[in-house]
Amino acid sequence: MKHLLSDGGQLIYLQGIDGSYVREIDVKVLGFEGGGYVLDRTIMHYQGGGQPGDRGLLISGDIKIPIHNVKKKGKNVIHLSSEEVDIKEGKLIVDWERRYKIMKMHTLQHAISAVIFKDGYKSLVTEVFPGYGYIESDSTEIVLADEAFNISKIPRSLKRYFVKRNELDPKLMARCNLERLPKSIDEVSVVEIEGLDVCACAGTHVKNTEEIGDYWIRAPGKKVEFGLF
Template structure:
């Protein structure tokens, strides 16, 4: 299992580590700051810096087998052997943007009182799908409520809940399409002040005020049970 530095500190930009497995196009590390694709959040990009100063570009990060994290490099790039020491460094500007969007989507969960049927974020926008009647989604009202919550500058805290506690409180799981991983004894949680509390494995800001301004740019139907609200954040 890869040690997930980003779970303890979403603001960690780099770490010293060791290669545990490698093959053309793939590098696995003992510990990493790279978040793997999951929960609607894209995997991190960045570089692996070897002791001789050479750099390998990480083009994507995904989940592997047995809780490993796979750093994808070009298929024709030189592959560092297991045991190689190096420094893993993420593209921080991109990651921070994704953290802003991910934290804002938690606020959107609180603003729209309906089950979440899906969601995704990118570097320029993000969306959630809700099982709700279309007429109940008013862009101006959602936008005003979002920005009011952002302005409250509430703390965002990481915690954990036991599998048994989660099973006893199924309402904490707000995303119908994705269930939190069980079997490890506990599940990671994110609490946004008194606004939102739910299981989540993603990376987040320390406070909501860091999100900036949010705009609702589109609301449209994606099917009978999927009404999509798309947001864009200011620079």
């Protein structure tokens, strides 16, 4: 099985780094279940892996259906909505302003995790939101290196590709918690930040660290907290 790909739809945002930038797409509606729409494909990230689900609209003619979250249930990706309307197809539009903030935050998190890993700290739990995020590390006394404050000042490009699980270089992937990946996944989505980080990830990311812009970071106790200005 490919990394978190669902039988209930194609995840467009996992198709190269450009996939994260698709803001709207034509979709077929396969059904309504579990409080939301199941589509033939999606540009909306579903909640999980330390990243929230996307929000947006499903539009069909004059009908505008709000999507307030996206979750995976069994094999299906459910676009949660309080409005059940019988439509066969439509245009799916992601709330881009919110989503772009999450993309910046997720890339910032990978970069910070890579920087603190160089100093011997492992990221155990990571969560990002639109504009705020945190990493729980294995140390109570994190000292942040200068590099942690300058991530968006050094332009580094990102790419995403699939690698067969048994072909992953364990040394290269040491900072990721690969053991947390479900065993059923034999093809892994990998996100690479040029010259800084390589990690298995099914989240959405920006194309270049410059896009993150101004941010703040602090390290109280076990946590590293960070956010966008």
